[in-house]
Amino acid sequence: MKSTTRTLAAVVAGVAAAMGAAAAPAAAVGTVPVPVPLEAAEKNLHMELPSLSGEIPLLRPGKPDGPQFVEGRLLPARTIPQVPLNGGLPGAGLRAPVPHVLGDDFDHAGVGVPASDLRTLAPGLSVDAPLTRPNPDHMGLPDTKLPQAGILAPVLQTAPGADLGMGPGL
Numbered sequence: 001m002k003s004t005t006r007t008l009a010a011v012v013a014g015v016a017a018a019m020g021a022a023a024a025p026a027a028a029v030g031t032v033p034v035p036v037p038l039e040a041a042e043k044n045l046h047m048e049l050p051s052l053s054g055e056i057p058l059l060r061p062g063k064p065d066g067p068q069f070v071e072g073r074l075l076p077a078r079t080i081p082q083v084p085l086n087g088g089l090p091g092a093g094l095r096a097p098v099p100h101v102l103g104d105d106f107d108h109a110g111v112g113v114p115a116s117d118l119r120t121l122a123p124g125l126s127v128d129a130p131l132t133r134p135n136p137d138h139m140g141l142p143d144t145k146l147p148q149a150g151i152l153a154p155v156l157q158t159a160p161g162a163d164l165g166m167g168p169g170l
Contacts (some may be wrong), residue, residue, distance in 0.1 A: 002107030030088060031055040031115045050096035055115040057088030074129040075144075082124035082152050089160055098166075105168050112163040124152035 034054040062084030067076035081106050095110040128148040134140045 055091035080125040121155035
């Protein structure tokens with residue numbers, strides 16, 4: 001292959017990749033669409049099959065809040081910080097033909113579960129040593145105290161939803 005042909009092929013491939021990236025708005029919102037191709041089975045079976053598609057969310061790790069010094073403690077608070085992860089719950093869509101159960105106007109049923117936002121925080125740990133800060137009254141030696149440990153509870157926030165519909169040709 002000549003170098004001009006290779007160069008032209010590289011330019012065409014780059015333009016096609018740029019056009020494909022610009023035409024994929026699902027990647028911008030943090031989900032990857034997953035279609036399930038059933039068209040070939042429909043043609044071979046000569047019937048309408050259900051259509052199914054899905055969305056897989058992309059996780060985005062956040063920046064954890066680091067340990068913080070607290071007066072009167074030997075170790076900092078939030079010794080093991082909580083790590084935030086933002087993403088989404090998977091989405092799905094299903095459209096299926098149904099026999100005319102509810103009349104002639106209702107020949108398709110559809111269920112849509114859109115991908116919904118999900119915010120999480122991993123569990124964390126806050127501990128304090130069984131010693132106090134150096135005490136000047138005891139020649140700079142620390143006093144003893146009961147050890148302290150606390151678990152920072154995980155957080156999970158989301159608001160999922162779904163749509164159900166029946167109609168002609170949905």
